[in-house]
Amino acid sequence: AQSVTQLDSQVPVFEEAPVELRCNYSSSVSVYLFWYVQYPNQGLQLLLKYLSGSTLVKGINGFEAEFNKSQTSFHLRKPSVHISDTAEYFCAVRTEGAQKLVFGQGTRLTINP
């Protein structure tokens, strides 16, 4: 069965600093990878996804992620964060042939002024 591990439960950074949120997955079959953001009391919004092709994918709000098959990782990065990026971030995987998403436990990103 597939699983997703988000290595940091909380990441505090200063405004305008770069940030990386780490995600590792395990699966014996091909996967599709997603990052979602959840603002307080809201549902999940898709930031970006990797389906195939280029391993560097760009998403909304200046975020990007890199798929590394050998390290089974899909880390999320942003070169300069803003206060408005304060939220919970979830990495998710869907395996080929499956419909459900399997989520990590989330990383809370806190931006300090």
Added chain:
Amino acid sequence: DTGVSQDPRHKITKRGQNVTFRCDPISEHNRLYWYRQTLGQGPEFLTYFQNEAQLEKSRLLSDRFSAERPKGSFSTLEIQRTEQGDSAMYLCASSLGLRDRGYEQYFGPGTRLTVT
């Protein structure tokens, strides 16, 4: 595109009562999903519909839980004889079912259930 909507947004109920939640997917989406999210955790899959057919159910979906999508449009999730452990955010998502978009799922705002 009005997005996925869920009703109610919040529900407080006493242990042992039945509750029902509603989800309205994005209009042309034929796939609908229910997830449960407890505090400090990521969402966990509960069940999945393609049109009106319920094609997959998680082992998390005990006998007290039932979901329907009678006409392939909106869906309801009912919990009978609620327990305090049912307290969670219940999220609904829908998808157009396009393989080349990875069957990407669009989430609603969720229904937060508190069982007292």
